[in-house]
Amino acid sequence: MRDLFYSTFNNYTEHVDYIKSCYDVLLNQYNSTSRYYHNIDHLKFMLKELAQSSIIPLNNEALILSVFYHDIIYKSTKKDNEYQSALVLEKHLAKTGFKHVELCKNQINATKNHATSLIDPDTNLLIDIDLAILGHKKNVYQLYTENVRKEYSIYPKFIYNPARKKAMQHFLEQDRIFKTDEFYNLYESIARDNITREINNL
Template identity: 40%
Template sequence: MLKETFIQLLTNYTDNNGLTNELWTEIEKNYTSKKRHYHTLLHLDTILIQLTEVKKEIQNWETILFTLYYHDIIYNPLKSDNEEKSAELAEKRMKQVLVPIDIIELCKQQILATKSHIKSTDSDTNYFTDADLSVLGQSWEKYSDYYKNVRKEYSIYPDFVYNPGRKKVLNHFLTMDRIFKTDFFYDKFERQAKHNLQMEIELL
């Protein structure tokens, strides 16, 4: 589904099949890196499923799709500029297939919004960041798989370094007025997300 959706997306901008396949191969290679345990193709697939549920509410579906594929294309747990690097690569690749500049700029803004997950004035951005965080509101079993996979990605750090940092992130979400900015995702996930976050904190 991910590959087909990406190729279909690019046919709106280029008829260069070689370039389209090259760009998909790059996405696939990055998201299937052995160093990744959570930020994988499965993560993208989950977001796509969540967004498809609210497709009728999305103003620019094609922009959202570009954001989906490129928002975590650069991911290094040792760096704090992954979103910026991902946005830069997204811009470069989108220019290669002649995507209009207004779509590129909005895509970059959406990617950067995943750094803080604060409410945006753009409703599409809020739908995307909510879908990106949808794992927080899954069943405890699925949430447990998520936080364990995140820990694997940060395995270079010992517990005494990782745990305080992780608690800070979890408390950041818990102190928000709303984790999920859109009513759809708020109603669907907010209560369970707060329960899961608190449970993980207690385990750290």
């Protein structure tokens, strides 16, 4: 993960100390003790899903940067995490020669509502690797739900459960949870089973 971050940044700046400072900020954020799911393991999971995919991004380096920064800001009590994360990306890349900051910001902001992009297929790929956990094995999904619940531990069940149910029901109401054909074929059916089971248990 470190090597991928450094090599991507190194294409746009020769200042290794600056790259290190940006990476240190990223690690500090994702390793926050308040994070149980949106942490460094989630980041590694997404990068693994991306690496295993046969889909060739239109702008691979922009997509990689969007992955790294999409949850760099995450507070369960806030509703603008994606927006704030995009601003951190913009700040970090402002001192480099990277020319696709707005593309990355749009991709990161799209992970808020997980809506299909009609203009940027890389956004759809980002959303799919972000949601891929939904289509994994039952025990993996169970751990995911438990860790998300820990992040929202300040809320009692009578508040959390209806809100969680509503959020997950939203996925079931979509024609497709996964935007790309590859991830749809891999994960759609399992994801719907996992989500349905979770809703029934809330």
